[in-house]
Amino acid sequence: MSRSAARDARKLIRPLHGDLKRLLQQLVRTNSVAIPPGGDETPSQLVLQRFFRDQGVGAHLYATEFIEKSGNPLVRKNRSYRGRKNLSTRLSGTGRGKSLLLNGHMDTVPAGKTPWSRSPWSGVYQGGRVHGLGSFDMKGGLVANAAVICALKKSGIRTGGDILFESVVDEEWGGSGGTIAARLREGGADACIIPEGTQLDIYRATRGGFVVDLSVDAGDPAAYFSTAEVVSPAIPCGRLLGWVEASAKQRAQVRPRGAYAAFSDPVPVQVLAVQANLLDPDIPLSVPSRATLRVYFQFLPEEDVDAVIQGIKDALQQFQANDPFFRKYPIQWTPLIGAPLLGHELPADHAWTRCMAESAAAVLQRKPVITAAPYPCDAGLMHRDFGIPTLLFGPCGAGAHNPDEYVVFDSVLRTAEVLLTAALAWANG
Ligand SMILES: [Zn+2]
Structure with missing residues (x-):
C-alpha cells in the first residue's frame, strides 16, 4: 500500500x-x-x-x-x-x-x-x-x-x-x-x-454477551410497620452480589488463546443495576419486597457460550441450595434479550x-x-x-x-x- x-x-x-x-x-x-x-x-x-x-x-x-x-x-x-x-x-x-x-x-x-x-x-x-x-x-x-x-x-x-x-x-x-x-x-x-x-x-x-436479571420476591410489604418480623430480600441480595463476585473470579481464570490474550480482564462479569425500592421522593420509607440484580457476562469468541451459561446457572443453583433464605425464596433467572450474542x-x-x-x-x-x-x-x-x-x-x-x-x-x-x-x-x- x-x-x-x-x-x-x-x-x-x-x-x-x-x-x-x-x-x-x-x-x-x-x-x-x-x-x-x-x-x-x-x-x-x-x-x-x-x-x-x-x-x-x-x-x-x-x-x-x-x-x-x-x-x-x-x-x-x-x-x-x-x-x-x-x-x-x-x-x-x-x-x-x-x-x-x-x-x-x-x-x-x-x-x-x-x-x-x-x-x-x-x-x-x-x-x-x-x-x-x-x-x-x-x-x-x-x-x-x-x-x-x-x-x-x-x-x-x-x-x-x-x-x-x-x-x-x-x-x-x-x-x-x-x-x-x-x-x-x-x-x-x-x-x-x-x-x-x-x-x-x-x-x-x-466478545459474546449475555444479560440476565436475577430477581427475588420475599415478604409482604403490608407487614412493615404492622408486624414484628419483616421479611425482605434486600439484605440477602448482598449475599447474591457476593455470589456474582465469586462468579467473576471464577470466570477470570479463563485463559484466552487468541485476540484477547493480552487483556487483563478478558471475560468481564459486571453488575449493571441493583434495585430494591427506588431512591425516589415518591417512594415512602418502606422495606422492599423485590430485589433484582442485572448481571452482564461476556464470553471469548472461542468459548462454548451455551455450556458456560449452563455452568453459571448450575453454580447459582448450588448457591441457592446452600442458603436457607434463597431456598425458601428462589432466585428467578430472566434473560434480558433472550439468547446470548456470540x-x-x-x-x-x-x-x-x-x-x-x-x-x-x-x-x-x-x-x-x-x-x-x-x-x-x-x-x-x-x-x-x-x-x-x-x-x-x-x-x-x-x-x-x-x-x-x-x-x-x-x-x-x-x-x-x-x-x-x-x-x-x-x-x-
Ligand atoms: Zn454500536
Missing part, C-alpha cells in the same frame, strides 16, 4: 468535509432511540437518504418487518419491526474484484436518567468534537461509511467488486434484526467493516485484516494497533452466521451508553480516508 493511495483518498474526501460534519450533526439531532421491543430509527434514515440524494447517490429505504415472518431462527421473538426501516445503497463493480460491505447501525440507546451537560440531541460542534447521543455509537462511523460511497460516486471510479453500504436498525440491545434483514435482502459480501468506535484501532475480534475472531493474517492494516498505516502514517473489541456487536452475527469476514475500525470518542457522549470529528474523517483506501485496495485487488 503506497502513501499515494492514502493521499488520493484524502483528496477525494476533502471536498466533503463540510457536508459530512453537517450530516453528523443532523443525525445526532434526530432522535433514533431504540427501546425494546421497538425503535424510532426511520426519521434518521430519512436524513441519511436525503444526504445521499443531494450527493447524487440513490439509496433505498426498506421495511424490516418481513423478518418476523421469515422463519429465520436468528430473529428474536421479543422484538417489533413495525415502521423500522433499513437504508442501503450499492455501487456495482465491474465484477472483477472482491465485494465490500460497509455496515453500521442507526439506532441509539436511550439517553438514560443521569443528567447530560447539554441536550443529548444537541449535535453541538465544539473543540473538534460533535456532542450528543449516538455521536460515537455510531453515527460518526455511519458518516465515515457514507463518505466512502459519496467519494467513490463523485470520482466516477468504478471498483472491481461491489461496495455495499447499509444503515441498519435494532443493533443496540443485541437485537441484530436490522443486519439480519439486510443479509436476507442484500446477500453477502467478501468482507465487512463496521465503524463502531475503536479509537482508530483495528478490532479483529468481538463473539467472533478474524485471523491477524487474513487478507482483509492485512488490507485494513496496510490502509490504516498508509493514512495514519504509523503502525495501527490491531486488537479486540471490549464489547459485543453485530460483527459476531455477520461473521459467524453469514460467513462474512468482519473487522471493526472507527473513530475516537467517549461516552457510549453514557451521558456527554462525543466523537472527535477529525477522527471520523480519518476513518473515512482509511476505509476508502481499503475499499479501493480490496475491491480492485
Whole structure:
C-alpha cells in the first residue's frame, strides 16, 4: 500500500468535509432511540437518504418487518419491526474484484436518567468534537461509511467488486434484526467493516454477551410497620452480589488463546443495576419486597457460550441450595434479550485484516494497533452466521451508553480516508 493511495483518498474526501460534519450533526439531532421491543430509527434514515440524494447517490429505504415472518431462527421473538426501516445503497463493480460491505447501525440507546451537560440531541460542534447521543455509537462511523460511497460516486471510479453500504436498525440491545434483514435482502459480501468506535484501532475480534436479571420476591410489604418480623430480600441480595463476585473470579481464570490474550480482564462479569425500592421522593420509607440484580457476562469468541451459561446457572443453583433464605425464596433467572450474542475472531493474517492494516498505516502514517473489541456487536452475527469476514475500525470518542457522549470529528474523517483506501485496495485487488 503506497502513501499515494492514502493521499488520493484524502483528496477525494476533502471536498466533503463540510457536508459530512453537517450530516453528523443532523443525525445526532434526530432522535433514533431504540427501546425494546421497538425503535424510532426511520426519521434518521430519512436524513441519511436525503444526504445521499443531494450527493447524487440513490439509496433505498426498506421495511424490516418481513423478518418476523421469515422463519429465520436468528430473529428474536421479543422484538417489533413495525415502521423500522433499513437504508442501503450499492455501487456495482465491474465484477472483477472482491465485494465490500460497509455496515453500521442507526439506532441509539436511550439517553438514560443521569443528567447530560447539554441536550443529548444537541449535535453541538465544539473543540473538534460533535456532542450528543449516538455521536460515537455510531453515527460518526455511519458518516465515515457514507463518505466512502459519496467519494467513490463523485470520482466516477468504478471498483472491481461491489461496495455495499447499509444503515441498519435494532443493533443496540443485541437485537441484530436490522443486519439480519439486510443479509436476507442484500446477500453477502467478501468482507465487512463496521465503524463502531475503536479509537482508530483495528478490532479483529468481538466478545459474546449475555444479560440476565436475577430477581427475588420475599415478604409482604403490608407487614412493615404492622408486624414484628419483616421479611425482605434486600439484605440477602448482598449475599447474591457476593455470589456474582465469586462468579467473576471464577470466570477470570479463563485463559484466552487468541485476540484477547493480552487483556487483563478478558471475560468481564459486571453488575449493571441493583434495585430494591427506588431512591425516589415518591417512594415512602418502606422495606422492599423485590430485589433484582442485572448481571452482564461476556464470553471469548472461542468459548462454548451455551455450556458456560449452563455452568453459571448450575453454580447459582448450588448457591441457592446452600442458603436457607434463597431456598425458601428462589432466585428467578430472566434473560434480558433472550439468547446470548456470540463473539467472533478474524485471523491477524487474513487478507482483509492485512488490507485494513496496510490502509490504516498508509493514512495514519504509523503502525495501527490491531486488537479486540471490549464489547459485543453485530460483527459476531455477520461473521459467524453469514460467513462474512468482519473487522471493526472507527473513530475516537467517549461516552457510549453514557451521558456527554462525543466523537472527535477529525477522527471520523480519518476513518473515512482509511476505509476508502481499503475499499479501493480490496475491491480492485
Ligand atoms: Zn454500536
